[in-house]
Amino acid sequence: EVQLVQSGAEVKKPGESLKISCKGSGYSFTSYWIGWVRQMPGKGLEWMGIIYPGDSDTRYSPSFQGQVTISADKSISTAYLQWSSLKASDTAMYYCARHRELRKHNDAFDIWGQGTMVTVSS
Amino acid sequence: SYELTQPPSVSVSPGQTARITCSGDALPKQYAYWYQQKPGQAPVLVIYKDSERPSGIPERFSGSSSGTTVTLTISGVQAEDEADYYCQSADSSGTYLVFGGGTKLTVL
Numbered sequence: 001e002v003q004l005v006q007s008g009a010e011v012k013k014p015g016e017s018l019k020i021s022c023k024g025s026g027y028s029f030t031s032y033w034i035g036w037v038r039q040m041p042g043k044g045l046e047w048m049g050i051i052y053p054g055d056s057d058t059r060y061s062p063s064f065q066g067q068v069t070i071s072a073d074k075s076i077s078t079a080y081l082q083w084s085s086l087k088a089s090d091t092a093m094y095y096c097a098r099h100r101e102l103r104k105h106n107d108a109f110d111i112w113g114q115g116t117m118v119t120v121s122s
Numbered sequence: 123s124y125e126l127t128q129p130p131s132v133s134v135s136p137g138q139t140a141r142i143t144c145s146g147d148a149l150p151k152q153y154a155y156w157y158q159q160k161p162g163q164a165p166v167l168v169i170y171k172d173s174e175r176p177s178g179i180p181e182r183f184s185g186s187s188s189g190t191t192v193t194l195t196i197s198g199v200q201a202e203d204e205a206d207y208y209c210q211s212a213d214s215s216g217t218y219l220v221f222g223g224g225t226k227l228t229v230l
Binding site (some may be wrong): 035037044046049059061062063095097100106107108109110112113114115 | 123152153155157159164165166167170171176206208210212216217218219220221222223224
């Protein structure tokens with residue numbers, strides 16, 4: 001079964017760093033782009049960026065460039081989303097998702113993780 | 123930055139046809155994708171490449187494209203179709219993707 005399993009919920013303070021994960025299984029992890037999507041409480045979906053684990057090629061939304069870092073460790077089939085200094089406005093559900101077609105960077109997400117809730121509060 | 127525009131809400135009675143539009147300047151050049159999201163759940167892909175339906179998605183879901191507007195059509199709407207629907211597409215250069223603001227479909 002193709003699936004993405006995300007790390008658990010996090011509660012952090014403003015200014016702290018954080019790295020959440022997304023582990024793929026049931027398919028060739030290095031051959032499909034994986035992306036991250038933010039959903040703030042009661043709001044819509046926001047495309048943050050994508051990474052190709054095969055060579056770590058990464059694309060960011062202009063809205064998130066410089067705010068987060070997307071990375072991947074292909075040896076353990078895991079993608080990451082990290083912050084160096086969290087803000088209260090980073091409070092949201094974060095989903096990872098896989099592109100539908102092999103190697104295609106401009107594509108739909110067909111497999112989604114279960115989401116990781118990040119709460120940033122003093 | 124690039125934007126896709128959707129109506130905030132659409133309401134239909136059971137058995138009727140719901141149409142949800144999504145507008146964007148690059149849509150004549152870029153494919154559109156549609157997702158359904160129910161409360162507390164991850165999104166589900168219901169249409170890709172403007173009009174293709176993934177396996178397991180009911181035939182009542184269809185997509186179409188005309189110029190700068192794409193449309194998700196749900197024929198014979200059922201109560202279980204009540205959800206938020208999001209379109210997604212790429213900017214004109216295909217460098218990054220965006221989601222529309224989402225449309226809440228209410229089944230009366």
